[in-house]
Amino acid sequence: MKTDCVFCRIIDGHEKGQILQIWPDAIELRPLNPVTRDHTLIIPRKHVVDATSDPVTTAMAARRASHVARKGQHITVNIGAKAGQTVFHLHWHRFTCMGRKCMPWGCPA
Structure with a gap:
């Protein structure tokens, strides 16, 4: 556990x-x-x-994300601050498509 990582502290119950x-x-x-x-x-x-730090862990987390995802949702990961990562502990986002507001390139409404 990294003590300065909020996700590590949540996982460990602190x-x-x-x-x-x-x-x-x-x-x-x-x-x-x-x-x-x-x-x-x-x-x-x-x-x-x-x-990019650990492909095996990344793949495992992606597999878990695919288990909970539903049709019409995104599962995505940000890599680094320039991509919008704010907590530097790998995490996949799962959320329902919001039409054209979802992604910069747009999504079908």
């Missing part, structure tokens, strides 16, 4: 978080500032800075 699902290798958590009503984060228990 900080509160709205955990929705628990697996042996990951958790699903409601973010503090969701972009949609059903926005969740899939976070590996192992501290990995981003998706």
Whole structure:
């Protein structure tokens, strides 16, 4: 655990978080500032800075995200501050498409 990582502290029970699902290798958590009503984060228990740091952990977390995703949703990951990553512990976002507001290139409405 990294003591300065909010996700590590939540996983270890040292900080509160709205955990929705628990697996042996990951958790699903409601973010503090969701972009949609059903926005969740899939976070590996192992501290990995981003998706480029550990491909095996990244793939495992993506597999967990695919288990909870539904048709019409996005599962996405930000890599680094320039891509919008604000917590430097790998996490996949799952959220329902909001039409053209979802992604810069737009989504079908």
